[in-house]
Amino acid sequence: MIPGEFTYHRPSSVAEAVAILASHGDEARPLSGGHSLIPMMKLRMAAPEHLVDLGGIADLKGIAEDGDTITVGAMTTQHELIGSDLLGARLPIIRETSLLIADPQIRYLGTLGGNVANGDPGNDMPALMQCLNAAYVLTGPDGAREVAAREFYEAAYFTALAPDEILTAVKIPVPPTGHGYAYEKLKRKVGDYATAAAAVVLTLSGGSVSTCSVALTNVADTPLYAEEAGSILTGSTLDADTVKRAVAAAEAITDPASDGRGPAEYRIKMAGIMLERALARAADRARG
Amino acid sequence: MNDMTPTREQREAALEGMGCKRKRVEDIRFTQGKGQYVDDLKLPGMVFGDFVRSPYAHAKVTKIDATEALKLPGVIAVLTAEDLKGVNLAWMPTLAGDVQMVLADGKVLYQNQEVAFVVAENRYIADDAIQLVEVEYEELPVLVDPFQSMAPDAPVLRPDLEGKMEGAHGPRKHHNHIFTWEVGDKDETSKAFAEADVTVKELISYHRTHPSPLETCQCVASMDKVKGELTVWGTFQAPHVIRTVASLLSTIPEHKIHVIAPDIGGGFGNKVGAYPGYICSIVASIVTGVPVKWVEDRMENLSTTSFARDYHMTTEIAAKSDGTVTGLKVHVLADHGGFDACADPSKWPAGFFNIVTGSYDFPAAHLEVDGVYTNKAPGGVAYRCSFRVTEAAYCIERGMDILAQKLGMDPADLRMKNFIKPEQFPYQSALGWEYDSGDYHTAMQKAMDTIGYRELRAEQKAKQEAFKRGETREIMGIGVSFFTEIVGAGPSKNCDILGVAMFDSAEIRVHPTGSVISRMGTKSQGQGHETTWAQIIATEIGIPAADIMVEEGNTDTAPYGLGTYGSRSTPVAGAAIALAARKIRNKAQMIAAHMLEVSEYDLEWDVDGFQVKGNPQARKAMKEIAWAAYHAPPPGMEPGLEAVSYYDPPNMTYPFGAYFCVMDIDVDTGVAKTRRFYALDDCGTRINPMIIEGQVHGGLTEAFAIAMGQEIRYDETGNVMGASFMDFFIPTAVETPHWETDYTVTPSPHHPIGAKGVGESPNVGGVPAFSNAVNDAFQFLGSTHIQMPHDAWRIWQAARDLGAHG
């Protein structure tokens, strides 16, 4: 539980940080809240020689609304997400999800950027960002590019992020007022990653579903955008039969590991149950 | 009497003696982060030791090459078994009569076994060096399932024992067999089964778990080569025993070894034994001449130092059709891992598991325990219980529920019917114990009335109907548990550790000004001894607890004692304290008589001093007497006021209690919510009700954890799964249920103050209450027994297998 040796850098601008990353290649890693990276270093599962602390870069903080998009700076902590009135009003599912991450001590330090950039399928924000169809702003030596959350994740800890890029912000389209939402997470205890979790955002009109998007956490080696489940539900009245088909479609794309949270067969079923419960709560909210 | 004179009640209150909810004095430093733990110790020139550990569960070690590690600046030494052989310490004796490798001697027997000990200037360098030690392994077939240990073709785990068919506890039947322990009357029991109206039989397993104190095991060893003296600071629940063992192993004379246990952050049985880390640190300090610190990390603690349980108990009960039990038969398969390092009294290979007849009047019983080796870590410690008592309580309490189900009887009623009756105490059990006192019916009735037992059963019935009609996906369980413990090891006729009788001790010194220092052979790890021991003394000698300092853990100053575990401190040291205090009071009486110029027989004790019978105005307070003891003792009497007492208890004590758990289970996720938990404890005389309540809360929380998911699991290749707090279930305040506590008081007739001990009762009684609640919930769907731990996925599987998912 003792990390190897490393050099610590604390740049004050994104450009400076990117330059440090670029000059050290694979040997360097950005450091945000440190609550995923430092445990990995203590276990010597990660042994970066250079740590580039993003904590000194003022530009990476803050939450701003611009038309139908809310932009959240990468260094915004989970605690700040919970406290934001803007998010509370426009994207309340972010508060609901953040409150299910780890515990208050970790949320004071853990950041949105670190959570989505990490590439750990256990993190809760990636599936939520897929559900919301967010985009990540990645800044490298050649400037910034945007990658959709739904395109970002390749495998556990493998993402579209290049070693010399920093995820600087997350852009989230705001769902219409009156939308229904829910994040259902099954976990063994406070501070645990999900056995399975489901994010649902939907809108209703005249009793039937006009839009519905679904994503799942920790039931594969990446977060899962359950596109088919969403389309099965769209147009339905959320009758038991359709829900059952959607749940089956969602379960079909899962491929969880067997671990201390339970064998794969259990975690697959729990993905379905979480989806069913998230749908029911989201629909209730949409009905007002 | 003018109104300045305190009343008797005021004087009594000022003592904060027995029965007072005195606040824990140690919490002042603990809550301010001012405790002094082993890892807080920094000595000049101190270096650090850390282990190279085996990634394999069973393998030959063909080569250890430390060349690269030794080249790393700051690395001082790398010890291997070959080095330890030079000082005859490659292996060490265990408390259970086996031997254990200190460092891998040619092979490893479990994952994370200690292979080499790296000594470096600091922890970082030590950890870097570990990665540089090259070890070559040749994998061997792995034995994980204890039920396969004695298969004819099972791999030989212990070549060192090859051909040795006599072990420390009698004959061995197989190369992986450790012992068979048999108690009770086999023929009588068979007869009871032959004549029974009803019998039940079930394999009841109690999974492997771990005591997991927040502070892991650690030590600092410092050899002063000039004086030839060794000092070891460590997380020791039994410092004197460690000193004796260290002397026997190192051949350093015992008076030249100083063992000091500073503040300890929880023990729960984990810190009773001797571990390779202690031996290696001592050897490294002898070799290097500087102090060596060794601190386990969490994974090392969970995966190597002393697991608990792993008992597989085939349980059979015979009964009449009216529910009267007539016989009990238990066979235990005990998984001891790679070495038999159980921390039991030496002659008790399965601890006091023969308390398995529980609170019931079994006319006949027979017990057989087979201990076997597997490729798992050694241990088998009493995790917050007296030796194997929680296993026994779980076995009989599940068994009684299974019998009740077969008979179609209510489980609480079945227990009531079979309880040992108050007039049967002292009670001789069929498996050899003499229960000191009990009033089980009163306790059970009080518990049932308080919790509203019959109403809960009615509610459960209604819920079951609603479930069957498809109106709810939730089912309800009511867990009943009535336990009898056996604690206070122990009488010298029964118990010793490596030949040392299991007495305990106290020394009390009253200073001239009437304040007190007292020292005991026990060692608190959070139990609050500094608070409660002072309360016993306060009541016995009439000096306020606030003026009494309690000190434990330093073998140079404390009288020899066997330490703290198995709820033995109050039954054994608590008695020694009372008796030492009474010696002081007796001497004080003589001094007071001299001061008052009366015969000592004319005096009577009154709260905090002696008064002349019939003339209470003529009195001497204890403080005045203390001064006189040093200033002007009676002619011919030795000055001073102090006493030592060594107490060899005449019997164990038998605390008991009635626990009820009400649980709601979501069959679709397997998530179980404890709605209510009621714990009635009878621990005899209650020294500090607030500390008792705290102990019960802590013990119930651990019981909840164990029953609902706390497990050390191995995969089929012997990889230890989830040995971190991510997976190993330590509940937070959020998961922990609300506890309702209650009590009755049935003093122990043979204990000087009637106290029985309580620290472990909640773990012993709690685990069956939780497990019975889960099992009770599923009974109406046709289930008889669901194995622990009851984590959500296992409950879900049980629900699925019973057809509850449609």
Ligand SMILES: Cc1cc2nc3c(=O)[nH]c(=O)nc-3n(C[C@H](O)[C@H](O)[C@H](O)COP(=O)(O)OP(=O)(O)OC[C@H]3O[C@@H](n4cnc5c(N)ncnc54)[C@H](O)[C@@H]3O)c2cc1C
């Ligand atoms: C006990 C415990 C329980 C937890 N439980 C949960 C949980 O239930 N759900 C959950 O979602 N999370 C959980 N976490 C993780 C926690 O939320 C982390 O804080 C979060 O995942 C990572 O954020 P961070 O800011 O700490 O990132 P860091 O640990 O600093 O970094 C994580 C990774 O992302 C990279 N990185 C960080 N920031 C950037 C950036 N801006 N651009 C590019 N790369 C970057 C780092 O190089 C590193 O590889 C838990 C953590 C702990 C210790």
